[in-house]
Amino acid sequence: MASSQEILASPHEVPAEPGQRERWADSLRVLVIAVVVVFHTATAYLAGSDWYYMDRTTSQVWSTAFFPAYVISMFGLGPLFLVAGWFSARSLAHKGATGFARARLLRLGGPLIVFIFLIDRLAAYLGDLGRRQHPSLADYWGVRPQSGGPYEAGPMWFVAALLAFSLAYALLRRLHAPPVARRRSGTQVMAAAAILITVAAFLAWRWWPVDDASTFLNLRWGLWPQGAVLFALGVWAGEAGSLQDLTAWARLLGWTALAAAVMLVALAVYEKARGNFESALHGAGWPIMLTAVLYGIISVAFTVWFTALIRARWSGDGPLRARAGRASYATYVLHPLVLTAIMVLFASLALAPELKFLVVAVVAVPVCFLAGYAATRVPGISKAL
DSSP states (O other): OOOOOOTTTGGSSSOOOOOOOOOHHHOOOOOOHHHHHHHHHOOOOOOOOOOOOOOOOOOOHHHHHHHHHHHHHGGTTTTHHHHHEEEEEEHHHHHHOOOOOOOOIEEEIIHHHIIIIIIIIHHHHHHHHTTTTOGGGGGSSSSSTOOOOOOOGGGGGHHHHHHHHHHHHHHHHHHHHOSSOOOOOHHHHHHHHHHHHHHHHHHHHSSTTTOOOOOOOOOOOGGGGHHHHHHHHHHHHHSSSSSSHHHTTHHHHHHHHHHHHHHHHHHHHHHHHTOOHHHTTTTHHHHHHHHHHHHHHHHHHHHHHHHHEEEESSSSOHEEEEEEEEHHHHHHHHHHHHHHHHHHHHHHOSSOHHHHHHHHHHHHHHHHHHHHHHHSSSSSTTOOO
8 A cells, every 4th residue: 555644644654555545545535524514504504413513403403303413423533543543553563662652642633732822712703703803813712602611622633642552652662562463353353342342431421521621721531531441442453453343344333323323313313302401411320321232232333334335335546535635634623713614604694594504604614615625735844644
């Protein structure tokens, strides 16, 4: 494979190997990040968590219809963590633990700092302009007026988590060499991963529920156990096994993920209808225990199934896909600012929020990728994005 790259990483970061470049990784990144853009558009117009600019619908039908998507969104970044771990194993083998850690600090740490201290501030400022407020731009380098909170990582919690996992992996390999032979089958490792996510998530949710935005930098600590285990699962596939070991039962995993997702959404809707959704998330009764079990199953089953699907069906080549894949990381970093700017531009459009969602989503996905691609063409920035 020539110039295979770590997920959300540039092609020159992973060693070139004989064979064909893994274009499916570009397809996976593009598809997941496009869905992220659409989902964040929906949070502004339909329901879900807060966004920098919001023009929420008053229709209970739309907000109720969006609720299952909000629940399922907890699993959307799982494939990125898995494939990041897989490519990280190959990158560390090429660079060594120290070189890998240094590259990760530059690649992930730099954009994270820029986002927290610049992009997040500018997006908040634009969002308030869209609400016809007239704040001073200088005020946004203090406390965010609309939330009263401090600096936030926002969607970049994913990058912060990936940086932490990468550094921990580099330290582990600095102290211990990777295994020389596979000790467990893919099925055994996936079962262990689902159990570990279940237990770790249940414990983490006692302190940091998945809907808690009050944590340090809003880093979404409640979602970190899932990301850590999926990253480790990818590392296992890169060091001691292979992605094929994980994806051999992809069809069964897909049906398992679907069945568990239906149960999870039904449970969430049931608790919400009873008015117990918030208390259930923060409690320790059977609803949160069952949620943790289903969460662990879906995290592994959906992630592996989705990765297998993309590898099998989206591995073709093409200049547009290659450019979009190259721009995917920059798109993820910049999309809050670009998306908020588009929302503000459409603020005066005389459409219902539901229709604005459709219009803005159609416009925002290509524009965000164009902005990301433009950023990768800027000298000095291209290596960081």
